[in-house]
Amino acid sequence: GKKNNHKSIKMYINSYFRSILFLMTDLQNTIEKAWEDRDLLKKTATQNAIREVIEHIDKGRLRIAEPHGSSWQVNEWVKKAVVMYFPIQGMKTIETGPFEFHDKMPLKRGYAEAGVRVVPHAVVRYGAYVAPDCILMPSYVNLGAYVGERTMVDTWATVGSCAQIGADVHLSGGVGIGGVLEPLQASPVVIEDGAFVGSRCIVVEGVRVGKEAVLGANVVLTASTPIVDVRGPEPVETRGEVPPRAVVIPGSRPKSFPAGTYNVPCALIIGERKESTDRKTSLNDVLRQHDVAV
Secondary structure, three states, X not given: OHHHHHHXXXXXXXXXXXXXXXXXXXXXXXXXXXXXXXXXXXXXXXXXXHHHHHHHHHOOXXXXXXXXXXXXXXXXXXXXXXXXXXXXXXXXXXXXXXXXXXXXXXXXXXXXXXXXXXXXXXXXXXXXXXXXXXXXXXXXXXOOOEEOOOOEEOOOOEEOOOOEEOOOOEEOOOOEEOOOOOOOOOOOOEEOOOOEEOOOOEEOOOOEEOOOOEEOOOOEEOOOOEEEEOOOOOOEEEEOEEOOOEEEEEEEEEEEEOOEEEEEEEEEEEEEOOOOOOHHHHHHHHHHHHOOOO
């Protein structure tokens, strides 16, 4: 009867996930051993394991980092596979129309099947995941990156190696999202769901931009950039993380040096993007309210 069918389906699902877990554990063990003994990179089994990990990353089944509660967890062994992918790959000439490239990494393929719109000359390296309904204007997405559903990567934007971009994100023209491979424990740049990154912004060195945050044009965020919340009576300074729905603009403040006092860059949190089911309306309202350039 139905009970037996449900029981059979449940057993099949449990068996499937146990198989996947075993497969990933086996892959991880192979990668870890090769990381400690690079002579193993000469073995076909090791090379196959590395290429399998890259294929999983390319299809979104594995990620360099993933949400873990309120923080992000770095999967170091997956990063190790990416690092070791380079030495096992040989240089090849890639020809497409009148263009010629000479590199170790193939280009991503199968956009129509993946449901991704790709405008010439957008380039994505194989080993980066781009989710359905994304739009890639002429731009660049590097190996190990993850780009979530319905995200726009606008003209001449760059998504660096291993960067994690959420769903419904807008990376405006000329945005530079930094990449990171080593040190292995270092967290990549994370742009969470619904964030808007304005024109010519630079986000590097593992900075995390929270959900639905808005970065105005030309904001530069590094691990050491002071992020100063000026919404209250006293400034509150942090580094490395923009809180959810914060509205951020470029700023500067004086700093004394032996040669004199000079203004150095910082970022200013000047407002908050209101919660709204209509994100576009919410974005327009907040930009008008705070006169933020994008």
